[in-house]
Amino acid sequence: MTSHSRADDSGDRPFRSGFVSFVGRPNVGKSTLTNALVGEKVAITSSKPQTTRRAIRGIVNRPDAQLVIVDTPGVHRPRTLLGERLNAVVEETLASVDVIGMCFPADEKVGPGDRFIVERIEGAPRAKKVAIVTKTDTASRTAVAEQLLAVSALRDWDAIIPISAAKGRQLDDLVDELVKLLPESPQLYPTGQLTDEATIDRIAEFVREAVLEEAREELPHSLAVTVDDMVEREDKDLVEIYANLFVERDSQKAIVIGRGGARLKQIGADARAQIEGLLGRKVFLSIHVKVAKDWQSDPKQLGRLGF
Numbered sequence: 001m002t003s004h005s006r007a008d009d010s011g012d013r014p015f016r017s018g019f020v021s022f023v024g025r026p027n028v029g030k031s032t033l034t035n036a037l038v039g040e041k042v043a044i045t046s047s048k049p050q051t052t053r054r055a056i057r058g059i060v061n062r063p064d065a066q067l068v069i070v071d072t073p074g075v076h077r078p079r080t081l082l083g084e085r086l087n088a089v090v091e092e093t094l095a096s097v098d099v100i101g102m103c104f105p106a107d108e109k110v111g112p113g114d115r116f117i118v119e120r121i122e123g124a125p126r127a128k129k130v131a132i133v134t135k136t137d138t139a140s141r142t143a144v145a146e147q148l149l150a151v152s153a154l155r156d157w158d159a160i161i162p163i164s165a166a167k168g169r170q171l172d173d174l175v176d177e178l179v180k181l182l183p184e185s186p187q188l189y190p191t192g193q194l195t196d197e198a199t200i201d202r203i204a205e206f207v208r209e210a211v212l213e214e215a216r217e218e219l220p221h222s223l224a225v226t227v228d229d230m231v232e233r234e235d236k237d238l239v240e241i242y243a244n245l246f247v248e249r250d251s252q253k254a255i256v257i258g259r260g261g262a263r264l265k266q267i268g269a270d271a272r273a274q275i276e277g278l279l280g281r282k283v284f285l286s287i288h289v290k291v292a293k294d295w296q297s298d299p300k301q302l303g304r305l306g307f
């Protein structure tokens with residue numbers, strides 16, 4: 001009856017499922033791409049590099065395929081213990097995925113940072129490797145064509161695709177190419193499940209993102225957020241959320257709180273709006289600012305903060 005070895009458009013294509021991870025230098029658009037494909041905000045984005053700290057999954061469901069996206073932190077040379085742990089996360093992720101999509105922004109020349117990452121992905125021989133030229137809306141057609149050439153000279157890719165996540169260009173083509181490279185397999189997660197990352201982790205990331213939005217210049221990376229409690233109010237349709245925001249120094253605590261608490265109030269309002277969108281209900285959000293000295297280099301504190 002139906003042949004599962006055929007890969008044409010006759011309607012009896014085999015179902016394919018698998019994992020894909022997007023890698024690339026910081027700021028190349030990995031999180032924005034993940035969000036555009038999944039259609040819901042699952043990874044935080046920021047114009048500052050290296051804000052993505054956790055492997056986050058989003059799921060693209062199609063009639064013929066399920067693509068599970070594992071978003072990795074930027075691959076970089078470690079300077080702190082946190083940096084080393086992030087690189088270990090990247091290595092583990094790459095060894096386990098079916099496809100690696102390496103992103104190159106159309107508006108920046110291929111450089112040593114890219115070659116460093118290409119070497120790293122060669123260390124994951126099982127994964128198929130696709131080059132994605134991102135942000136094509138920021139460059140001329142000629143510049144995009146030149147970038148495609150430069151990228152193709154780096155190695156023998158399984159596919160090379162130009163996209164713009166911001167403008168939604170060629171995203172279907174990208175998914176088509178990725179799906180072709182997945183193994184034949186029934187779906188891995190129930191349909192309708194967009195992400196398996198704990199809701200709590202997502203809430204913590206919304207808070208972190210809101211802090212970065214408000215105090216980007218003053219506190220680049222020395223922040224961590226934990227959500228310690230979520231309480232359903234019985235008398236109203238309301239969820240109470242209690243979060244802790246950790247900074248490294250007293251001066252940073254003062255910056256986050258702001259004059260008369262004004263900044264923290266704004267951070268709370270921004271984060272609450274995002275969380276209400278996620279949960280689809282009213283939220284009371286309490287953010288407690290605490291100082292945890294040098295947490296980025298202290299194994300105990302890193303463990304406590306979930307790294």
Ligand SMILES: Nc1nc2c(ncn2[C@@H]2O[C@H](COP(=O)(O)OP(=O)(O)OP(=O)(O)O)[C@@H](O)[C@H]2O)c(=O)[nH]1
Binds near residue numbers: 033045167
């Ligand atoms: N014009 C344009 N800008 C984009 C596009 N994709 C991403 N950006 C912008 O590029 C910046 C970085 O995007 P991210 O998605 O956070 O990049 P990332 O690779 O996940 O960054 P890290 O988390 O630091 O590794 C943000 O300011 C985005 O708005 C695109 O298709 N077009």
